[in-house]
Amino acid sequence: MIDQQRLMLTLELQALYAEYSACIDEGRYADWPAFFTDECVYKVIPRENFDRGLPLATLAFESRGMLEDRVFGITQTLFHAPYYQRHIVGGVRIVDVEGERIRAEANYLVIRTRQNEISEVFNAGRYVDVVVRDEGRLRFRERCCVFDSELIPNSIIYPI
Amino acid sequence: MIDQQRLMLTLELQALYAEYSACIDEGRYADWPAFFTDECVYKVIPRENFDRGLPLATLAFESRGMLEDRVFGITQTLFHAPYYQRHIVGGVRIVDVEGERIRAEANYLVIRTRQNEISEVFNAGRYVDVVVRDEGRLRFRERCCVFDSELIPNSIIYPI
């Protein structure tokens, strides 16, 4: 029998992941950095590099301030054709809980829709996360988006 | 700490959503209207219209009776090439609970398989729902399928 507290924690994590997806998919980018602690790691990294311990990432940010800069870039300065994203996140898996740090993972799929194009598989992979309680809510201390996708159709502009 | 009652409600909603998907994906269309209250709204609407508050919807029904008519159309009168649907629904998110009305959302993806064709992304979006307790079970008072997809390969015949 899995203990009940752990099951309830899974539900809390599911809620966090669902809020995160909704925030991004609805284009509320200004709300995105608040999902992270002040000091944090956010990376989008190819599986091949992650598995071999190679540091090269497609995107890597190391503080909430850097995430805010990114949001400014997305909404104000980066030149790009807009597209919709739709995150489908599978079951959340608690890897371990060590004091305050919850290591959790979940598979994800991002469907992209560009104007006048059909919806397509954009990015698939898994979240490798460290989650902590911070100011009474769960936040990401680390979120690595480890993607299988070998070819990325155009650039990754919005958060994964 | 999220309160326990809300977490349990999330689980109930997950069960409802899973039953709904199974009903449609197995082609048990006659059972589909019973997921709704007598007076209800079922809409399939492009995100662009939904976001701007424009009323134009691809499909819009306003009672269980209309859903039953639709089922009759699907199974008896509409001329169409049959296809399989497969719904993959992400984490359910409770937006708010106001008395009897539960507002909930979830991202969805529908994979379509036509005879002798490869499976393909058919429709991606989010459910924007109002759920109530009715005759001892959870039912949809409103289900809006707000889809990102800009181009729909052929028509939407079956329920989303």
Add this chain to the structure above:
Amino acid sequence: MIDQQRLMLTLELQALYAEYSACIDEGRYADWPAFFTDECVYKVIPRENFDRGLPLATLAFESRGMLEDRVFGITQTLFHAPYYQRHIVGGVRIVDVEGERIRAEANYLVIRTRQNEISEVFNAGRYVDVVVRDEGRLRFRERCCVFDSELIPNSIIYPI
């Protein structure tokens, strides 16, 4: 009101399904047979055959030993171009509980990524499972992967 014990069981099943997906998607094939009881059924079967009660399956194994043979084949002898899999599993649905046997189902989607190719929809369908408690953990007594996909791009090499 759905009873609380059943909701907790759903969470346990979700955890099992998430572990199973992670095992396969990370390529830890040697760990895969331990998800099954000694006597077990693992099948990958087209929906058309399953729905008509036809026995013909793409893959069919009937013991953990046979699964171990398959793993040996995958990792040592089968000639194939490697690819990544990513499982996205929707909400788990308990169909019934009869003594020790839990019949459960869930929709799944497998995204495949081949070297230097874009990620693609590989296989979509539903798991039709019998789960039991065995040596203190949940294990599959039966797992039928009933797939909608009419055409399979190349062979199914890895577990679904």
